[in-house]
Amino acid sequence: MSKMTGMTDRIPQTTVRRSLLTSANQRKLAYALMLLGTIVLAVTGLGTFVLRKPSMSGWVLMLHASAAPLFAVGLALVALTWAGHSRLGAAGSPRERATNLVFWLMLASGAVVILSGLVPMTPLFGTSGQHVVVSVHFYSAMLVTASVALHLLSLAASR
Amino acid sequence: MPLAVVLALTLAFLPPPAPGDNLRTESRSPHLHRIPLRDADGQFIPPPAALNEQGTSQEVRANPYSPAQTCGRCHEYEMIGGGWHFNSAKASVNPGRPGEPWILTDTATHTQLPLSYRGWPGTFKPSEIGLTDFDFVTTFARHLPGGGVGEPAKGKIDAKDARMRRLLVTGTMEIDCLICHEMSGHYDHVARFRAMNVENIRWAPSVGAGLGTLGAGRTAKSIADFWKPAGPPPANLPMLKYDRTKLDAENHVTFDVTRKPSANNCYYCHTSDSQIGDARWHSDRDVHIRGGMSCVECHRNGVDHMVVRGYEGETKDRQVSAAMVELRAKLILRDDATISEADARGCAEQQLKDEMSLAETFSCRGCHYGSDAAKDTAAQLGGRLGAPKPLHKGLPPVHLEKLACTACHSGPFPTNAPQIVHTSRAHKLGLPAPVRTANTPPVIVQPVFLRGQDGRIAPHKMVWPSYWGQLKAGKVTPMLPAEVSRKAKEDLPSQSPEEVARDPYYTKPLTNRQIRDVLGALSGDSPNGQPVFVAAGRLFRLVNGKLASEEHDAARPYAWALAHDVRPASQALGARGCSDCHSDDSPVYFAKVTSRGPVESKNRTAREMWAFRGDDRTLASIFAFTFKFRPMLKYIGFASALIVLGVLLSYGFAGLHTWLGHHKHQQDKP
Numbered sequence: 001m002s003k004m005t006g007m008t009d010r011i012p013q014t015t016v017r018r019s020l021l022t023s024a025n026q027r028k029l030a031y032a033l034m035l036l037g038t039i040v041l042a043v044t045g046l047g048t049f050v051l052r053k054p055s056m057s058g059w060v061l062m063l064h065a066s067a068a069p070l071f072a073v074g075l076a077l078v079a080l081t082w083a084g085h086s087r088l089g090a091a092g093s094p095r096e097r098a099t100n101l102v103f104w105l106m107l108a109s110g111a112v113v114i115l116s117g118l119v120p121m122t123p124l125f126g127t128s129g130q131h132v133v134v135s136v137h138f139y140s141a142m143l144v145t146a147s148v149a150l151h152l153l154s155l156a157a158s159r
Numbered sequence: 160m161p162l163a164v165v166l167a168l169t170l171a172f173l174p175p176p177a178p179g180d181n182l183r184t185e186s187r188s189p190h191l192h193r194i195p196l197r198d199a200d201g202q203f204i205p206p207p208a209a210l211n212e213q214g215t216s217q218e219v220r221a222n223p224y225s226p227a228q229t230c231g232r233c234h235e236y237e238m239i240g241g242g243w244h245f246n247s248a249k250a251s252v253n254p255g256r257p258g259e260p261w262i263l264t265d266t267a268t269h270t271q272l273p274l275s276y277r278g279w280p281g282t283f284k285p286s287e288i289g290l291t292d293f294d295f296v297t298t299f300a301r302h303l304p305g306g307g308v309g310e311p312a313k314g315k316i317d318a319k320d321a322r323m324r325r326l327l328v329t330g331t332m333e334i335d336c337l338i339c340h341e342m343s344g345h346y347d348h349v350a351r352f353r354a355m356n357v358e359n360i361r362w363a364p365s366v367g368a369g370l371g372t373l374g375a376g377r378t379a380k381s382i383a384d385f386w387k388p389a390g391p392p393p394a395n396l397p398m399l400k401y402d403r404t405k406l407d408a409e410n411h412v413t414f415d416v417t418r419k420p421s422a423n424n425c426y427y428c429h430t431s432d433s434q435i436g437d438a439r440w441h442s443d444r445d446v447h448i449r450g451g452m453s454c455v456e457c458h459r460n461g462v463d464h465m466v467v468r469g470y471e472g473e474t475k476d477r478q479v480s481a482a483m484v485e486l487r488a489k490l491i492l493r494d495d496a497t498i499s500e501a502d503a504r505g506c507a508e509q510q511l512k513d514e515m516s517l518a519e520t521f522s523c524r525g526c527h528y529g530s531d532a533a534k535d536t537a538a539q540l541g542g543r544l545g546a547p548k549p550l551h552k553g554l555p556p557v558h559l560e561k562l563a564c565t566a567c568h569s570g571p572f573p574t575n576a577p578q579i580v581h582t583s584r585a586h587k588l589g590l591p592a593p594v595r596t597a598n599t600p601p602v603i604v605q606p607v608f609l610r611g612q613d614g615r616i617a618p619h620k621m622v623w624p625s626y627w628g629q630l631k632a633g634k635v636t637p638m639l640p641a642e643v644s645r646k647a648k649e650d651l652p653s654q655s656p657e658e659v660a661r662d663p664y665y666t667k668p669l670t671n672r673q674i675r676d677v678l679g680a681l682s683g684d685s686p687n688g689q690p691v692f693v694a695a696g697r698l699f700r701l702v703n704g705k706l707a708s709e710e711h712d713a714a715r716p717y718a719w720a721l722a723h724d725v726r727p728a729s730q731a732l733g734a735r736g737c738s739d740c741h742s743d744d745s746p747v748y749f750a751k752v753t754s755r756g757p758v759e760s761k762n763r764t765a766r767e768m769w770a771f772r773g774d775d776r777t778l779a780s781i782f783a784f785t786f787k788f789r790p791m792l793k794y795i796g797f798a799s800a801l802i803v804l805g806v807l808l809s810y811g812f813a814g815l816h817t818w819l820g821h822h823k824h825q826q827d828k829p
Contacts, residue, residue, distance in 0.1 A: 076798070080802065
């Protein structure tokens with residue numbers, strides 16, 4: 001986490017747009033929440049797939065569902081605190097532009113993964129629709145995991 | 160004289176009885192079955208006229224009709240005999256998913272033993288407990304449709320076997336086609352039962368069909384009691400007194416039969432109801448039957464009578480046997496003069512495999528969703544007979560992997576304890592008897608949610624075996640009620656006539672003292688093992704003269720999946736939401752299943768449903784507990800997603816605005 005502190009502090013302040021939560025600590029906390037949620041969700045969710053289990057169940061499912069709000073809240077806070085720092089534009093180095101692009105990809109896929117995780121709990125879709133939603137959840141989860149990892153790596157690289 | 164001579168000459172010049180007349184109508188319009196009757200030897204039955212030559216009335220007595228010879232004239236009796244209702248004792252038949260057993264019930268000895276020739280785990284084969292095929296057939300004749308062990312080939316009846324040789328007198332128990340296929344509702348099960356009770360087996364189909372009566376003369380049973388195989392065949396067997404009104408001028412009978420029996424016919428053997436006694440009027444019955452369907456719409460069969468049982472995975476349990484190929488090839492050769500024998504076999508095998516794949520489409524899932532196992536495209540798509548495709552809105556698909564359709568849709572709506580259920584075969588439903596109550600043995604409960612062979616949770620019926628037996632090398636061999644009665648006559652409690660009137664099924668449980676006394680009386684036979692009593696999930700035995708009990712494998716309950724009555728979607732489990740199952744008092748997990756049997760309540764064991772499945776109670780409780788926070792999870796999730804989307808849109812529009820402004824600025828540059 002200390003490494004990440006360094007990373008977030010190095011974001012060029014010239015591009016910062018004033019947002020609701022802007023202090024560095026709040027940004028770090030938000031990112032940490034999201035990261036923790038992502039790790040648990042990835043291990044439980046993608047782990048089930050890697051281990052070729054037909055579907056998540058038992059303690060694993062419960063852990064997955066428990067980490068989900070952590071990720072959702074973390075992502076929302078990251079969106080509020082980091083968006084201003086990560087605007088896409090001509091300014092900044094190509095690496096910074098790539099980092100920002102990954103950030104927005106992370107937000108977009110994160111929103112999809114949250115919604116596709118929640119929609120099966122609502123009476124909006126029938127079985128076939130639910131199967132589609134579950135597939136969307138699976139692929140968007142892979143995307144969000146990859147984008148979080150990439151974002152983290154690019155932040156680390158920019159130190 | 161002239162009539163008799165003409166008849167005799169006519170019969171003399173008639174062609175000899177062929178194995179089958181091979182006549183078909185091939186129409187959807189039912190064929191009027193106005194046919195002559197034949198006896199067991201295949202001879203026409205011309206009952207004498209109501210009036211003799213002198214014009215005075217005479218008794219219209221003749222041999223009883225034989226379904227094998229009468230119906231088998233045009234229908235493939237041999238092939239039908241391999242059908243599911245008749246093939247239980249055939250070693251080559253895969254037993255498939257455990258089903259309802261026959262339960263040998265004896266109130267005097269408090270015995271209730273699940274029996275099956277199919278070898279389902281938890282049941283006993285009749286031979287294992289010393290019950291001959293003849294005893295089995297006569298014990299359960301009330302609901303046996305005939306065939307199978309009741310109809311051994313004539314040459315295969317062991318004349319040395321004192322029980323089996325009785326069949327040479329009583330006649331074999333041929334498949335009684337009319338039990339299922341009669342459609343007027345006039346089949347008299349009670350009369351058939353009475354005939355079976357006195358071992359008038361050969362006469363029973365005629366009596367059941369209402370063709371005639373036997374009167375109060377000698378019975379086959381009384382003749383068989385004295386007949387010795389060394390002596391001449393009995394000449395004084397009963398003759399059926401035909402009801403002349405059932406025969407027309409040509410001595411033909413019009414059978415009101417149908418290819419597709421009505422549900423009422425199936426209900427004689429397959430009634431299963433938790434609404435017992437006077438509460439019967441509350442029963443809504445199965446939603447499919449209410450919708451106008453009949454049982455055989457799904458539980459179909461071809462000429463081989465391999466009735467579709469209708470569970471998922473049934474296709475894997477049904478193999479195409481060499482005998483089936485043989486019989487089908489015979490039909491193909493009969494119907495196609497151009498085909499070679501080898502081709503007929505190949506064709507038969509392919510046909511049977513294709514048909515087998517269709518069996519899967521008659522399960523709940525196969526019919527409502529379609530089945531990829533089916534070769535037929537329409538069947539793959541589902542919706543047979545207009546079955547609606549379930550929407551299951553809001554039901555995460557994982558439920559369809561973990562639960563059988565029946566878990567949510569079948570049987571009585573689960574409550575905090577399973578309910579008592581009466582079934583035709585266990586409780587002799589369909590036959591007049593004193594009112595059967597909740598304690599009438601055998602006590603069967605439903606629904607108990609267990610995992611089936613496919614790993615899915617499904618509702619089951621459950622019965623706890625109860626019997627006296629002998630324990631040797633850890634294995635318990637049951638004793639037949641007659642043997643127990645003989646050896647422990649003095650110690651077995653009995654009822655006074657007043658008690659019998661009040662409690663005809665002798666539901667009063669045995670006290671520990673009574674069990675101890677009977678075990679003491681049985682202990683004289685120690686070389687065969689230690690006497691034990693198995694009941695209500697426990698095994699009782701004497702240890703140093705004192706009664707001790709323990710849980711034992713031999714006392715484990717026998718369970719079989721239930722599928723009916725199907726409730727409408729609005730009454731399905733989960734119709735009220737997730738908490739129908741995921742709550743700390745959900746019956747699926749936490750309903751208490753108390754073992755039932757003829758022992759005092761202190762000897763009974765109680766378990767929650769999860770324990771029968773080997774589930775983790777802590778997990779189930781915590782998982783249920785988390786559902787209290789499910790609404791909060793949804794609120795947090797949707798709020799978070801809204802915020803993220805808001806940020807995405809806000810910055811997206813801002814970026815777009817900047818880009819457009821920049822683009823315009825570039826264009827405006829001179």
